[in-house]
Each structure stands twice: as structure tokens, then as C-alpha cells.
Amino acid sequence: MTTSDTAITSDSVDSGARARVTEVLRANADAIADRWVQLQLEQALLGSDLTESELHEEADALVAALAAALDGDAPVRRLAYSDRDLNRIVTDLSLRRARGGASPTVTSLAVLALKQVLLEHLRGATRESDELLAAAVLINQLLDVAGALSFEVYVEGREAIIHRQSHQLLEMSTPVVRLWRQVLAVPLIGTLDTARTQVVMENLLQAIQDDEALVAIIDITGVPTVDTAVAQHLLQTVNAVRLMGADCVISGIRPPIAQTIAQLGIDLSTILTRATLADALAAAIKITDAPGPDGTDGR
Amino acid sequence: MNGHPSAGVPILQLGDVLISGLLNELDDKSAMAFTEELTQTISSTGARGVLIDISRLELIDSFVARMLTHLTTTARLLGARVIVAGMRPPVAITLVELGIELSGVETALSAEQGLTALGWHRAAPTRAGEAR
Amino acid sequence: MTGSHAGTTRAPQRADKVVPAHHSTESSTHPVASEEDLLSIRHAVRAATLHAGFGIVDQTRVVTAASELARNAYVHGGGGTLTLDIVRRLGTTGVRLTVEDDGPGIEDIEEAFTDGFTTGAGLGHGLGGARRLMDEFTLSSTAGRGTVVTATRWNNRRAP
CATH class of the missing domain: 1.10.490.10 (Globins)
Known part of the structure; x- marks a missing residue:
């Protein structure tokens, strides 16, 4: 040839x-x-x-x-x-x-x-x-x-x-921050695509392992739209967090996005959701306190 | 192979909890032998809880995932609760992308947290307060 | 994932087979004839991903996909071969798996990609799952004439 x-x-x-x-x-x-x-x-x-x-x-x-x-x-x-x-x-x-x-x-x-x-x-x-x-x-x-x-x-x-x-x-656009003892958060801003969600997932899971975090909050207040692919990616992230043995809370689902998710027929019912990051943090602290008293950290 | 092939994975008994840890790699035969051995041990000891530490396991494909799900179901039928602890981030990511959720399988961040969840600390009353 | 039709996903943008001479291409072929082969294939694939500079997550993706595909060929295809290539194209390196078997072939390819589909010893996630783990994936199969799967993942990391 x-x-x-x-x-x-x-x-x-x-x-x-x-x-x-x-x-x-x-x-x-x-x-x-x-x-x-x-x-x-x-x-x-x-x-x-x-x-x-x-x-x-x-x-x-x-x-x-x-x-x-x-x-x-x-x-x-x-x-x-x-x-x-x-x-x-x-x-x-x-x-x-x-x-x-x-x-x-x-x-x-x-x-x-x-x-x-x-x-x-x-x-x-x-x-x-x-x-x-x-x-x-x-x-x-x-x-x-x-x-x-x-x-x-x-x-x-x-x-x-x-x-x-x-x-x-x-890497820079997807920071994982520590909000509380054993509580991490990823504030997502801007459009989510496959590549970005994969980086988020990687960074978040690594941080969970490093910090032995019990709860991860994914805040999507700054995400303009959610389509099927993005919703799937979010679900995957939540599942991966669970596989590691931590809990996941999604916060900041704005009304239009909630409607889209409902219309797409995506079932987020098994996922803990909160309206705001503050509400999510409150829920997260409750989760970390639950096994706490006799568990990981002494008193 | 003889009648009872061993997976070469030690299973320890601490009170009513069994503890086992998988190594970095698991071939199909060992996976099946491990399932067999653990099921036998649960039934012979009457264990109420089983902790499987997978923090060294570098890969879970559909075969091993299936084994873990199967093991959890079997153990539940025998009256024991299984917790799989310490899954590595790359393994978790790969599993969800593979489309496997390990539904029904309980997980914990570390062996220590898994044991706590199984209530094992209550069986060790004299233990001095853990550092950290 | 969208249930696109059988065969290709994200077809290669350029003919990366035409590798200019300043690019080397390494290739090796491994038998898929026993359970032990599955283990040595995982080792070989792991080594190749390391060689291509993959991060730990991409390593795990490719090794897992190889494990799924090789097991498919072993269980359903009665054995075959896995060929491992390091491929290069503009600015990045990839690992390509080519798994061939002489088995009965797959009659309904679309169905074979559905999670939960199985024809033999119960490996429902094999094909669809492996496809999700790789960037490019093509499958060709003729009933009675075996199956060839080619799957590539590109290094998206490019650590300096």
C-alpha cells in the first residue's frame, strides 16, 4: 500500500x-x-x-x-x-x-x-x-x-x-472543599459534560478516602441545565460514593432543573436531596452524628 | 484440585463477627473458593456479622461483583450481615461505569468503620479509647 | 447511555492506523484459553496502561474492560486471543484491545449490549459495560463465525 x-x-x-x-x-x-x-x-x-x-x-x-x-x-x-x-x-x-x-x-x-x-x-x-x-x-x-x-x-x-x-x-474548576468534620462538598458551577463529571467523581472519591469523609455534598446551584447524560453522571457519582461507604447529598436543584429531571423520567428518589447547600450541610451533620457517639471518635 | 480448594484468604473470627481481607488480585477460582469457604464458616460459627476488607483489591470486574452480591445474599439467608469495606476510588468509579451498583451490598469506608457498624466494639468492653 | 445502534461508538476521528515513522507502535498478542490466561492478560494490560502513562482510574477502566472482554471470549467464544496495542495520535497515547474468538458469534448485537443480557455462564454486564469503560468500541460478529471486538481508550491525562 x-x-x-x-x-x-x-x-x-x-x-x-x-x-x-x-x-x-x-x-x-x-x-x-x-x-x-x-x-x-x-x-x-x-x-x-x-x-x-x-x-x-x-x-x-x-x-x-x-x-x-x-x-x-x-x-x-x-x-x-x-x-x-x-x-x-x-x-x-x-x-x-x-x-x-x-x-x-x-x-x-x-x-x-x-x-x-x-x-x-x-x-x-x-x-x-x-x-x-x-x-x-x-x-x-x-x-x-x-x-x-x-x-x-x-x-x-x-x-x-x-x-x-x-x-x-x-481540575481547577472542580474543587472539593471540606465543610465540616467528615463532610465534603463540591460546588459545581457551569455546564457539566462527561469529561468534567469524571474529574469531579475522581477528585471527590479521592478526597473521601483521604479525609475518611462520611458525607459528600454535590451542590448544583451553579449548573444551568441538566440533560439526561448529566443526570446519569450525577447518579453514577452518587453510586460510586455509596460503594466507597459514604453518603451523598445533592443540593441546589432549582425548580426548572427539578422539572427537567421529572420530565426525563429519571428516578432520583433514592437520593438524598436538599434545596440549599445550608440545608444539605445540616442533613450531613445529622448523618455524621448518628454513628458518632459510640463510634469512630470516642465521645 | 482437592475437594475443598482453599482461596488462601484467611478468615478470622472475633466474637460473633468474621473478618476477612481480599488481596490485590482475585482470580475466578479463588473467588469461588472464598465464597464457599466463607459460607461454610458462617454456618459453622453462627456468625452474625461479616466484614470483608477490600482495600487492597485493585480490580472488581463483573465476575467478582457477582460473587460479592451472591455472598451477601447467601450470608443474609444464614442470618449474617455482610459489610464490604475500603473500596478504592478507581474501583468504585469503574464499577458504576460498568453499570454495577452492588445493590444490597452494604459498604463502609474502612475496616474500622465497618466493624463499628457491625457493633463489634460492644464485644470488646475493655478496649482503651482509640487514639484519633 | 443512549441506545445507539450496534457496532460503533464515537468512531475514530482520524485514521490512527497510519502511524508516521517517528511514532512507534508496540503490539503483543495473548491467548485466551484458560482462567490463568485471564490473569496474565490483566497483568499485560496493566503494564501497557502504565507504559502509556495512564492515571490510576484509567488503568483500572482498561484492565477491567479487558477482563470483561477476555472472559466473554473465554466463556462464550470458546477462547481466542487478545491483542494489545499502544497507539498514538495527535498529542495523546492510547491503549487498544482487540479480542477475537471463533465462537458461535452474536446474532443480535443490539441485545448483547443490553445490561443483563447473557447467553452462557451469566456475564450480563460484559459488553455494554466494557463499552462504557472505553472511548472507542467496535464489534463485528457473524453468526457461526466468531466475534471481533476492538476497544480503545485514550490517555486524557498527559502528565508532564
């Missing part, structure tokens, strides 16, 4: 071109690397963090890796992925730029700028137009994929950061 027909034909047609480009890369390695760095500086294709010596190091490594990769016989179109060294160098280079604040477009353009340099040098190596064309096609195939890889790596790096941040945000 990967060695598609086009790759095979263009590769076999271009075996001469391949050798020629390799030769150009080898013979002019330093000049190519220097010129590439110069182009990047001219076209402002860089973020902030890179020193010129780092750029030169990077360029030398890339040029050497390109020559080495072309020396083998793997399909040109796949080299940026299939050649280990080349892949690593393009990946590192892209990540470095992503961290330095360059945009993904600029980063892949920087890789593509190498095309211009190679074509310039190629013109010095041959005057034959057929040969020039074949070599140009090959350079395009090679570097287009490298540019795409660079773009992809950049986006992926960003994606990872976004992922981490949104998780941190979730």
Missing part, C-alpha cells in the same frame, strides 16, 4: 536524478547549509530562541541526513518518515521552533526554503534540462514531505500542550 505505483515509477525514472542530488548535497554540504541559514534569517522564518551557531549546527545535520537518506534505496516520498535520522532531525527542528514561538506555517516554510538552495546548486551541476527537471521533481518530493512532517510535529506538540492545559483547567 505504501509503495504505491507512483512512488515506484518515479523512483525508477529518477535513479539518475537521485544520485545527482546526493552528489550535489555531498559536494556542497557547507555552502548549502550556510545558504539555508541565510535564507531563513532573511525571510524571518524563525522564532526567538535560536542562536546562529545552533542554526548552523541544525543545518549541517539536516544536509548530512538528507544525503545519507538519499544514498539508500527507500522511496523518496517516504524518506522523511522512514529514515530514522532524517525523521529525528526534522522532528527536533520543528519542536525547537514550536517552543521558540514560530508559527507552524513559518516552520514548514523554513524546511521548504531548502528547496530553493538545492535548486540553485543543482543548476551549477548540470545544464541538461531533462536532468534538471527530474532532479527538481525529486527535491520537491523529498522536501514537501519533510515540510508536511514539520507541520504535523508542530501541531502535535501544540495539541499536547492544549490537552494538558484543558485538563488542568478541569
